[in-house]
Amino acid sequence: MLDAKLVIDGLGHFGPYGGRFVPEALIGALEELEVAHTSALQDPIFQAELTELHRSYSGRPSIITEAKRFAEHAGGARIILKREDLNHTGSHKINNVLGQALLTKRMGKTRIIAETGAGQHGVASATAAALMGLECVVYMGEEDTKRQSLNVARMKLLGAQVVPVTSGSRTLKDAINEAMRDWVTNVENTHYLLGTVAGPHPFPTMVRDFHKIIGEEARAQVIELTGKLPDAVLACVGGGSNAIGIFHDFIKDKDVRLIGLEAGGDGVETGRHAATITGGTRGVLHGTRSYVLQDENGQTVESHSISAGLDYPGVGPEHAYLHDIGRAEYRAITDAQAMAAFALLCKTEGIIPAIETAHALAGALQVGNELGPDATLLINLSGRGDKDVQTAADYFGIPL
Amino acid sequence: MSTNTELDQLFVKTRAENRAALIAYIPAGFPSQAGCHKVIEVLAKAGVDAIEIGYPYSDPVMDGPTIQAAATQALENGTGVTEVFAALKHATEQGVAAVVMTYWNPIEKYGAAKFAQAIADNGGSGVITPDLTIEESDEWRAAVNTSSINPIYVVAPSTKPERLVKVTDQCGGFIYAASLMGVTGARTGISSGAGELVARLRKVSNKPISVGLGVSNREQAKEVAAFADGVIVGSAFIKAIQDAPDEESGLAAVAHLASELAKGVREAR
Numbered sequence: 001m002l003d004a005k006l007v008i009d010g011l012g013h014f015g016p017y018g019g020r021f022v023p024e025a026l027i028g029a030l031e032e033l034e035v036a037h038t039s040a041l042q043d044p045i046f047q048a049e050l051t052e053l054h055r056s057y058s059g060r061p062s063i064i065t066e067a068k069r070f071a072e073h074a075g076g077a078r079i080i081l082k083r084e085d086l087n088h089t090g091s092h093k094i095n096n097v098l099g100q101a102l103l104t105k106r107m108g109k110t111r112i113i114a115e116t117g118a119g120q121h122g123v124a125s126a127t128a129a130a131l132m133g134l135e136c137v138v139y140m141g142e143e144d145t146k147r148q149s150l151n152v153a154r155m156k157l158l159g160a161q162v163v164p165v166t167s168g169s170r171t172l173k174d175a176i177n178e179a180m181r182d183w184v185t186n187v188e189n190t191h192y193l194l195g196t197v198a199g200p201h202p203f204p205t206m207v208r209d210f211h212k213i214i215g216e217e218a219r220a221q222v223i224e225l226t227g228k229l230p231d232a233v234l235a236c237v238g239g240g241s242n243a244i245g246i247f248h249d250f251i252k253d254k255d256v257r258l259i260g261l262e263a264g265g266d267g268v269e270t271g272r273h274a275a276t277i278t279g280g281t282r283g284v285l286h287g288t289r290s291y292v293l294q295d296e297n298g299q300t301v302e303s304h305s306i307s308a309g310l311d312y313p314g315v316g317p318e319h320a321y322l323h324d325i326g327r328a329e330y331r332a333i334t335d336a337q338a339m340a341a342f343a344l345l346c347k348t349e350g351i352i353p354a355i356e357t358a359h360a361l362a363g364a365l366q367v368g369n370e371l372g373p374d375a376t377l378l379i380n381l382s383g384r385g386d387k388d389v390q391t392a393a394d395y396f397g398i399p400l
Numbered sequence: 401m402s403t404n405t406e407l408d409q410l411f412v413k414t415r416a417e418n419r420a421a422l423i424a425y426i427p428a429g430f431p432s433q434a435g436c437h438k439v440i441e442v443l444a445k446a447g448v449d450a451i452e453i454g455y456p457y458s459d460p461v462m463d464g465p466t467i468q469a470a471a472t473q474a475l476e477n478g479t480g481v482t483e484v485f486a487a488l489k490h491a492t493e494q495g496v497a498a499v500v501m502t503y504w505n506p507i508e509k510y511g512a513a514k515f516a517q518a519i520a521d522n523g524g525s526g527v528i529t530p531d532l533t534i535e536e537s538d539e540w541r542a543a544v545n546t547s548s549i550n551p552i553y554v555v556a557p558s559t560k561p562e563r564l565v566k567v568t569d570q571c572g573g574f575i576y577a578a579s580l581m582g583v584t585g586a587r588t589g590i591s592s593g594a595g596e597l598v599a600r601l602r603k604v605s606n607k608p609i610s611v612g613l614g615v616s617n618r619e620q621a622k623e624v625a626a627f628a629d630g631v632i633v634g635s636a637f638i639k640a641i642q643d644a645p646d647e648e649s650g651l652a653a654v655a656h657l658a659s660e661l662a663k664g665v666r667e668a669r
Binding site: 027282283284 | 457458459461462463464465468475480481504505506507508509510530531533536553554555556558559560563567578581582583
């Protein structure tokens, strides 16, 4: 049976995946971070501080909501939503950000940098920086600053500096490149607050550790509500942080299917997608070995998705491993399928989800219809859709 | 590991001449495939001792804006592994030692053993891998040993003493010492970190040490050549080409800069 931690050595490997592929200049900072994280895990004062922030600042535990009207469209299966959208700042991202911001202070650093795609991680980072008195610089692809201008304004209101990145494809992957360049240069006083379970060790394990509370809470909540474990747990996967967060506590429950929904864009067969596990190959990107969208020369290929938060040509190494060993399944959801599920949740449940999250909801419609009315599905409602109103209005032809 | 590449022979020679070697970096396919080959010829003729052929990569996190722009242009020119090996071969045919500098993923995609053998087959001496950590290098180590080429790793001012020993043990040809904490690109002055890092390296290794990052003119080359075995210049050559109104004057600017730098590395000691 699987080791629940899934890390098979001290170098952050998940089978052949993970590890550290970075300039030597960053090794010292990664080792420092690993030590800080490991010691914080065992420090009751740190844990108490984080728990209190969860309780009195971000609003944990997040509730679960049974989506009965939505379920009528999902083969009658029981659909239970884990409401990470109700966290302060509107998504699961705050869990990781609060943890890493506390670690930043623990390491005596005064400045954080972050990358952001949809802007949710940037907003969460700017929020934590404001709360803890840290300087904050957020790198965001120029393309994304246009798609998510409301979140850019939010970050600025919170006192962060937003740097539009004009290199490469001007999206999330280029924002990460720019953040890494900043980090190499300013590593002495700066922590790179990476927003997903990718990047060099210890980021994939550390970010997972800060998000696994999602699954721990949800597992107990579902058992309390239904008297048993769910049949499947579903989450959208870009880099994969909300998915790992809700999956992790269920890995040991081998009868519970874990299903990640990737961004299929116009369809994986068109080449215009961001479904890295479904349509990618093994490679190294941004410091870790995983699945990557790449060409025959190992050059990263641009990803495409209506959802800025899933528009990334890589994926966390733990997901790659869970896929290869068959513990988790990954499917691609097209833009059109995601937007249909988005609209359906709005109208059946009175909840506007993030477009990222809508991919998980589209997956729930598929899996519910496959499994039928006896099944119970737990879906991570990872974020709310306020930031996506403009995109959705454009998509559905609602005049603004 | 014991190799006898052109690069190994170069440092025997420059040590005998009591001077530092001048090493130039140019990405394959920049400013064009033919243009890159002309730049290589000009560099060799102007007194450069060794050439690093850059493998242009889509996500160059160690590079500043100058090399990023050159890499983008090279990729738009259709540069892939074939063009990289062609440029490498062209450099070795000019009578200089030549290596490839590449991020890890293109090697992984091509196959480590196959890549190392192709380097050797094209007359190359080794490969500089700026984002391959020694912890991830088992497969690569086996490949370079089989093909008898030099694995060149980069160390930084922040590299701790015990780690310097581990990394330098794995290095062949030379040790690439990053002069500062930052990305590639011209700087106004040489960081004091460069001399300190080289001094720390001398205590743990007698392998040749080359210093890169931020060297762009004769004065700086002279300064670094006083304490290092090799001086690496990249962005300054690229900038000379980018700033030139046409190819002809770009090549002239490269020739001028290279000959100035070649004087710099010879007047330090």
